[in-house]
Amino acid sequence: MAVDLTTVLAGVEFANPVFTASGCAAAGQELDTFTDVTTLGGVVTKSVMRLPRAGRPTPRMAETASGMLNSIGLQGPGIEAFLANDLPWLLERGARPVVSIAGSSVQEYTELAQALRDVDGVALIEVNISCPNVEDRGHVFACHPASAAAVVSAVRRNSRVPVFAKLSPDVTDIVGIAEAVLTAGANGLSLINTMLGLAIDPGSLRPVLGAVTGGLSGPAIKPVALRCVWQVHAAFPDVPIFGIGGVRTGTDALEFLLAGASAVQVGTALFGDPTALPRIMDELGTALDERGLTRPGEIVGRAHRSPLFVAPEGPDPLGDASLRAAG
Numbered sequence: 046m047a048v049d050l051t052t053v054l055a056g057v058e059f060a061n062p063v064f065t066a067s068g069c070a071a072a073g074q075e076l077d078t079f080t081d082v083t084t085l086g087g088v089v090t091k092s093v094m095r096l097p098r099a100g101r102p103t104p105r106m107a108e109t110a111s112g113m114l115n116s117i118g119l120q121g122p123g124i125e126a127f128l129a130n131d132l133p134w135l136l137e138r139g140a141r142p143v144v145s146i147a148g149s150s151v152q153e154y155t156e157l158a159q160a161l162r163d164v165d166g167v168a169l170i171e172v173n174i175s176c177p178n179v180e181d182r183g184h185v186f187a188c189h190p191a192s193a194a195a196v197v198s199a200v201r202r203n204s205r206v207p208v209f210a211k212l213s214p215d216v217t218d219i220v221g222i223a224e225a226v227l228t229a230g231a232n233g234l235s236l237i238n239t240m241l242g243l244a245i246d247p248g249s250l251r252p253v254l255g256a257v258t259g260g261l262s263g264p265a266i267k268p269v270a271l272r273c274v275w276q277v278h279a280a281f282p283d284v285p286i287f288g289i290g291g292v293r294t295g296t297d298a299l300e301f302l303l304a305g306a307s308a309v310q311v312g313t314a315l316f317g318d319p320t321a322l323p324r325i326m327d328e329l330g331t332a333l334d335e336r337g338l339t340r341p342g343e344i345v346g347r348a349h350r351s352p353l354f355v356a357p358e359g360p361d362p363l364g365d366a367s368l369r370a371a372g
Contacts, residue, residue, distance in 0.1 A: 048330045049340050052086060052308050054285045055207035055232040057168055059086040059141060059308070062341050063298065063326045066289055066312030067092055067145040067171060067211070068117065072131035073138070079319035083139040084326075089310055090131065092147035092173045095156055097123040102255035107244045112263030112291075113313050114242050116256040119147055119176070124160050136166040145211070146200070147173040154196050158203035171287075172200050172231075175213045175238045187213040187238070190225035201230030209287065211235035214269050223277045223284075233285040235310070236273045240266050263313040267291030271304050278305020278346050293321065295328020302341055303348035 050061035064087045070076040073088040082088050100120030107114045121127070127144075135142045144167050146157040154172065161167055174186040174196050186192045197210050210226040212219060214237040223234055239260025244253040252258075270290025278286060288301030289310040298309045314321045329341070338344055 047339065048333045050326065050330055052341055054169065054287075054307055055209075057207060059168070060084070061086045061326055062302070062308035063322055063329065064143065064287065064308060064310045065089050065315070065322070066310035067173065068115075069312035069315050072127070072142075073135055073140055074131075076315065076319060077138065080322050082135075085140065085322055086308060087141035087143045087168055088135060089143040089171055090127075090135075090145050091121060092119050092145040093124050093127045093157065094119055094121060094147050095124055095153050097121065097126070104253060104255050105259075107253040107259070109242070109244055109261065109263075110265065112261050112265035113316065114244055114254060114259035114261055115239070116254045116259035118256065124157055128160065128164065132164065132166070141168045142166065143169045143171055143209075145171040145173050147176050148196075149176060151195050151199050155199045155203055158200040162203055162205055167206055169207050169209055169233075170200060170204055171209045171211055171235055172197055173211050173238070174226075175211065185213065185215075187211075187222060188216050190222055193222055194225040194229035197226040197231045198229040207232035209233040209235050209285075211238050212273070213238045214240050214266070214273055219273050220276050220280045223281065227281060227284060233287070233307075234277060235287040235289060236277060236306070237266070237270045237290055240269065262290070264291040264293065267297065271300060274301060274304040274306050275348075279349060282346060282349075292325065295325050295330070295332050298325055298329045299332045299344070302344050303346070305346040305349065307342070307345050 052059045052062040067089045068091045072090045073082045098119055098121055101116045101118030105116050148154040174193050186196050201208050208231055210231040239262045241258055242261035243258050246253045267290050274288050285307040287308050287310050288306030292309045292311045293314045301309050
């Protein structure tokens with residue numbers, strides 16, 4: 046059975062549902078040495094800010110059990126350099142760019158959206174709202190419904206392409222944050238950003254990272270990411286979702302689709318295996334084929350509709366017929 050991996054997100058068609066994750070492949074040039082970026086669903090760029098940014102103090106990365114901590118601090122050349130160099134390369138190469146933007150104020154997000162508004166070739170905008178709001182005592186936009194909504198509303202008003210809001214798991218009610226940004230105009234969601242974490246060096250007796258805390262990513266956060274996707278899809282079943290967090294195999298991708306994601310982003314896995322993306326695509330296609338499915342969309346959210354328990358044929362080995370109705 047032939048599997049067609051074509052995926053549609055907020056009305057935009059992509060070749061498949063496997064994308065890079067922001068911050069893990071820059072703007073794709075280095076990754077293209079190992080993986081043909083034109084074969085991917087899309088390249089989600091490292092978050093771009095309005096002005097050049099040096100980032101946070103070193104050390105900036107630390108390996109953890111089943112994951113990685115980073116405190117890069119959104120280092121980058123700024124939007125002007127991005128538009129002059131990185132985006133033209135992606136478009137000339139034939140990749141599908143999803144531009145991630147980040148800022149420290151609503152005005153900065155507005156200016157970034159305006160700078161991208163008339164640029165042809167951008168498939169989607171991903172709004173990284175896990176940044177501190179300097180106008181509100183440093184509160185992180187994604188942790189407050191009103192702040193998150195204000196950013197997304199500003200970007201939506203100044204964009205011609207669909208806008209996806211990238212949410213933080215470090216909140217008590219991610220469904221409430223999702224509702225706020227969707228009401229503000231988000232066309233889709235990216236779930237999840239990294240989780241705030243800490244590592245301590247027993248030799249120096251100090252935190253490993255120069256900035257003390259950092260964002261935890263990799264397989265360690267996959268169960269949290271799946272939970273967030275599950276909860277948000279249950280509340281908003283028609284909203285397209287990027288599932289992000291610990292995707293290393295096609296089976297991981299399949300789990301996110303079952304939970305309600307329409308596509309996945311792969312990040313930390315690329316540090317250990319920069320050729321992981323085509324393998325994940327192939328494995329996902331095989332997983333769908335083995336289940337008699339021809340398109341990824343056929344399985345999105347399927348876990349919400351599947352029975353919780355399938356009773357075996359014949360006498361109940363547990364002697365409890367009530368289990369048969371658990372689904």
